[in-house]
Amino acid sequence: MSAPQDVSAKPWQTQARVRAVQKRTVRVLAAAQIVGGVGVGVSVSIGSLLAESVARSETYAGLARTATTAGAAAVGVPLALVAQRHGRRTSLGTGWLVAAVGGAVLIGSAVSRSIPLLIVGMLLFGVGSATNQQSRYAAADLAAPHRRAQALSIVVWSTTVGSVIGPNLADPGAAVASVLHLPRLAGAFVLATACMALASALLWCLMRPDPLMLSRQYQDAEERPESGTDIPAARARVTAQEKKPQSGTLRAGLRHLRHAPRAAFAFVTIVVAHTVMGAVMTMTPVSMSQHGTGLTVVGVTISGHLLGMYAFSPAVGWLSDRIGHLSTVVTGQAVFLVSAALSGMGHDSVGMMMAGLFLLGLGWSFSLVAGSAMLSEATPAALRPGVQGTTDTAMNVVAAVGAGLAGPLMSWIGFGGLNAVAGALVLPVLAFWAFLVRAR
Structure with a gap:
């Protein structure tokens, strides 16, 4: 290629x-x-x-x-x-x-x-x-x-x-x-x-x-007229454009998310990925300890998870730029599903748990890197900071709720059931992806 x-x-x-x-x-x-x-x-x-x-x-x-x-x-x-x-x-x-x-x-x-x-x-x-x-x-x-x-x-x-x-x-x-x-x-x-x-x-x-x-500055320069045109009017347009996002950043950003499918897809991807990762990661040490796993092995498992989250992100970024942000996001959802299957069915196997948590971090990396790049690409520069900040706030709030519910959920349906729910959360992202593909 x-x-x-x-x-x-x-x-x-x-x-x-x-x-x-x-x-x-x-x-x-x-x-x-x-x-x-x-x-x-x-x-x-x-x-x-x-x-x-x-x-x-x-x-x-x-x-x-x-x-x-x-x-x-x-x-x-x-x-x-x-x-x-x-x-x-x-x-x-x-x-x-x-x-x-x-x-x-x-x-x-x-x-x-x-x-x-x-x-x-x-x-x-x-x-x-x-x-x-x-x-x-x-x-x-x-x-x-x-x-x-x-x-x-x-x-x-x-x-x-x-x-x-x-x-x-x-x-x-x-x-x-x-x-x-x-x-x-x-x-x-x-x-x-x-x-x-x-x-x-x-x-x-x-x-x-x-x-x-x-x-x-460069984007404003692109919109300025060439010589011979109405310079004061052009300056007024630039000034108005600069003031508009400042006075209505949140409203304009939310309106953009409602009317820009690719930006909305990136928003959903980032929020879901952070929620899935936070919920499963929070309860994995608890599940491993309940099955007699020592603290040293639990620590190694968490380290492997962090390795999956961060260490391969440059390779993920290169891949996203090469095959496209949308394809990379979908790859991340597939990684999430494999992770849920390994962790959910392997609570008696340390090896499967370690592999599952590593893939959980890797799926997060695919989703966050490609989703963030896609969000920047699909949002006008004037609205970009507001939309990005709203996304990160939603990501943290929803993930905190997910992590808080993970404990009671695991007590009710077990660690395997928790992973099944995490896998189900990925399905709306895949459905949204199918919608975008059909809309092309």
Whole structure:
């Protein structure tokens, strides 16, 4: 198969300056994802331990996950609105900075054993997760269409480093806490706070020019008239166009999703994929433990799942640009179905469970990378940040509900039944795909 030709790229996207800025943007985003992702990774494993330590109750252990998820869901749209008005650099730089402030508040909660500070800190810390997720869209602002998914996937891949390092900062954090005379678990959040602050500094200082603002400048220039035409009228049209998305971003974005089938398909794909992944992943360790699997094997299984989520994303992005976003999304749904079958029927087999959870992560990667690229492609630049923020908010809210229902559901119909329900959630995506194919 020959490589795709860049026939759909706009002339400005092929300019040397734009291509150079795009490469720089992706490098800066990747660096920020690596250091900021370390902080996000801390909350996954150490956040619940800190909550239990501060509250001196196991009941509060789950509070950390809930508050962090709530914080991420709450700021998805606000971060997008900041990007809409002031650009990606301001939005992402501010997001990581707020998360760093949350880390400092958590350190204060550990010292004072204050539950209100713990909750506020976890909510602010969750902003880092939302910023981590929205960073992928910034990689696509200047990318040529046939490289959009690959650029986006590199930023997703960079999260791998943080997801591996972050959960293992307990011992280094304890050494830091000893030096600073802090509670033992607070040390990991000292490191996490420093990492998130560094991510913010990288974006504020190095992501210049802003990719979203630069893309708008070129798009505005395309709409300006040639010499001899009514320049004041043209300027008025450009000004009106710039103000319209700012005053009605959410309404216009939701209206776009209702009337643009490909954008709506991408929205549904991302939300369903995150929900399926979150529900099954949350209950897999519980199921394995119930069947006598040791914690070491459970840890290896989760690591394999994270490997599937992030490590192969550049290959997924390359494939998506080569065979098309729609085909890649459908491939991801097929991977989800195989994963559900392996996990659902293999609860007595460690090998099948490990393979199922790895494929669960891989199906998520296919769906998120291709779906995000498709969402960017199918949405006008003026509406893009708002639609992307709405998508991420919906993704986090629905996934949180799905994860919350997964426990009672497994108690009712078992782990096999939970996987059957997860597989059934994929079917509407496939039905939507069939509709798009017939509509061509």
